[in-house]
Amino acid sequence: MSSRPELQAPPDIFYNDAEARKYTSSSRIIEIQAKLSERALELLALPDDDVPRLLLDIGCGSGLSGETLSENGHQWIGLDISQSMLNVALEREVEGDLLVGDMGQGLGLRPGVIDGAISISAVQWLCNADKSSHDPRLRLKAFFGSLYRCLARGARAVLQVYPENLAQRELILSFAMRAGFAGGVVVDFPHSTKSRKEYLVLTCGPPSINTSVPTGKGEDGESCSEDESSGDEENQTVSISDRHRPRKRQKITKKGKGREWILRKKEQRRRRGDDVHPDTKYTARKRKPRF
Amino acid sequence: MKLLTHNMLSSNIKGVANGFPLRIEVEKATEKQVELNAGFLRNVFPMIEWKALVDAAQLPEVADSSMLDSDFLNKFHHALLELHLEKDALVCPETARRFPVSQGTPNMLLLEDEV
Numbered sequence: 001m002s003s004r005p006e007l008q009a010p011p012d013i014f015y016n017d018a019e020a021r022k023y024t025s026s027s028r029i030i031e032i033q034a035k036l037s038e039r040a041l042e043l044l045a046l047p048d049d050d051v052p053r054l055l056l057d058i059g060c061g062s063g064l065s066g067e068t069l070s071e072n073g074h075q076w077i078g079l080d081i082s083q084s085m086l087n088v089a090l091e092r093e094v095e096g097d098l099l100v101g102d103m104g105q106g107l108g109l110r111p112g113v114i115d116g117a118i119s120i121s122a123v124q125w126l127c128n129a130d131k132s133s134h135d136p137r138l139r140l141k142a143f144f145g146s147l148y149r150c151l152a153r154g155a156r157a158v159l160q161v162y163p164e165n166l167a168q169r170e171l172i173l174s175f176a177m178r179a180g181f182a183g184g185v186v187v188d189f190p191h192s193t194k195s196r197k198e199y200l201v202l203t204c205g206p207p208s209i210n211t212s213v214p215t216g217k218g219e220d221g222e223s224c225s226e227d228e229s230s231g232d233e234e235n236q237t238v239s240i241s242d243r244h245r246p247r248k249r250q251k252i253t254k255k256g257k258g259r260e261w262i263l264r265k266k267e268q269r270r271r272r273g274d275d276v277h278p279d280t281k282y283t284a285r286k287r288k289p290r291f
Numbered sequence: 292m293k294l295l296t297h298n299m300l301s302s303n304i305k306g307v308a309n310g311f312p313l314r315i316e317v318e319k320a321t322e323k324q325v326e327l328n329a330g331f332l333r334n335v336f337p338m339i340e341w342k343a344l345v346d347a348a349q350l351p352e353v354a355d356s357s358m359l360d361s362d363f364l365n366k367f368h369h370a371l372l373e374l375h376l377e378k379d380a381l382v383c384p385e386t387a388r389r390f391p392v393s394q395g396t397p398n399m400l401l402l403e404d405e406v
Contacts, residue, residue: 054295097295105400113298
């Protein structure tokens with residue numbers, strides 16, 4: 001993928017049948033999604049009483065994240081704008097209920113009914129205006145406002161996002177705060193380009209012990225722990241660092257074919273009877289790039 | 292789509308004062324087997340709009356949390372989680388705008404002038 005999906009097409013067009021297929025066939029994608037969902041569920045910090053909850057999966061797509069919720073025994077409602085992706089979810093026979101909808105239009109759920117919400121790699125799509133009638137700010141406002149309303153008191157929303165840059169991250173966070181959420185950003189593996197993942201952990205309702213923001217993974221090599229005792233993390237604790245993206249120009253070190261391989265190939269061709277130059281000390285010598 | 296979800300959904304159209312509950316137009320409904328979890332049902336009971344559920348399924352008219360014994364719980368569980376709407380539509384009570392339902396998935400996408 002040469003650029004961000006968000007810059008290539010609107011989500012309901014980008015996630016067409018072909019793209020949706022990848023979410024069933026690529027084991028790598030499946031694994032990543034599963035890990036992200038597990039982590040998001042962990043950050044949701046639901047009470048440890050084995051009682052299933054009613055959760056929301058925003059941008060549920062092919063249902064991979066929803067399956068994690070089901071595996072943990074919860075009931076969930078999934079929302080996605082792409083019918084193709086939801087078709088994949090239907091094929092997988094996910095247990096949650098699916099809705100076709102646009103989160104930027106507001107979630108359309110009754111107040112205070114949801115025990116928790118997760119979103120994997122979806123909310124950053126709101127920052128792009130996919131139609132001329134779209135105003136990202138209004139859409140962010142509608143989304144966060146409706147999300148805040150439908151969450152029960154004390155419930156959390158954990159949104160795993162891929163913001164394009166600092167400005168986008170700030171934008172998303174500011175609209176979340178404006179809607180009334182408290183919370184902050186948890187960054188796992190902040191120093192690794194590949195593994196770095198950001199989670200917006202948002203809490204509804206008055207701050208309490210439960211709203212302290214957990215520490216991200218990878219900062220001291222340890223896994224995160226819920227810091228129950230610190231009361232000062234009730235407000236935003238945002239660790240801002242711009243994500244270093246590998247430039248496209250960066251040369252990937254080629255493994256190269258090596259002398260042995262070339263000699264082997266030449267031998268093969270000789271056996272076949274082709275005309276091959278004799279092997280000399282110049283065979284497989286590294287040439288200048290312009291060669 | 293379970294009746295649980297229907298109980299949470301409301302019409303999001305601009306200008307609609309009370310978009311809940313959405314009327315159900317049933318063309319096809321199925322039943323699925325779901326494991327009963329009393330803890331979940333007890334937890335979710337206060338959040339359910341009872342009248343909307345009664346209209347959608349067959350349940351006693353009035354209910355409160357003191358009624359959550361095993362017999363009632365079974366009926367509640369069945370109505371909430373086991374009945375599935377496959378087709379045809381959910382209708383906004385105020386504007387009569389139809390949100391089509393296919394394969395159990397309602398399409399809640401609003402048109403540009405409804406946002």
